[in-house]
Amino acid sequence: MNSAATPAAADLADNLARIRERVAAAVARRGPGPAPRLIGVSKRHPLAAITEARAAGLEDFGENYAQEFRDKAAALENDPPRWHFIGALQRNKVKYVVGKALIHTVDTRSILDAIEARAAREELLQEVLVEVNLGGESHKAGVSEAELPALLDRFAATPHVRCVGLMLIPPPAPPEVTRGVFARLSALRGQLAEEGRPGVDLEHLSMGMSSDFEVAIEEGATLVRVGTAIFGPRPY
């Protein structure tokens, strides 16, 4: 694996310190609420990047590809970080992820049922987020706002899977447009939380990446997924 683009440990610690300052400033602008967790998106970066970021105090890591996640999780099995699976998940890859990571990308009943089957087999309770698509035609992943309530209803029938929040990847747009999308997800979360559903506790909002995590925090993100701004450009 070409790791030329992965920053040296000192640079990585520096990047992290700067991101933490920006997170804190965004939290201060937002006002009271839970401290967001910073997820370092380490996809395509070597294991060494994760080890160095952990040494600098980062606890949460996000991966997108099931096999890459499987291999990295296996390598760190004895002392795992807090893992997040943030990529598209196929039914036949669910086995690599269940029981090992918070899954951010449940967007169909079919994938939810596959996770339930696997979690039941492993006799564990899997926490997931539901990925929502708020009108981004360019982006196919995510359940539409119209179909979201029915998908959330399904958690009543999945005793081994609990929904702990919503996740969003906004369509590419200028920051002020993106802010509106984040605000809409935040409002939707509030509305759905009031309705209440078995197996659903909408504690988390996973939104915001390198280019827009501050705006996301201002609009209520509890989990921000930052890759490039911590680890530099991806090696491939």
Ligand SMILES: *Cc1c(COP(=O)(O)O)cnc(C)c1O
């Ligand atoms: C890659 C990725 C990120 C991180 O993106 P950066 O722009 O590098 O911060 C965040 N979320 C998801 C779902 C991703 O696939």
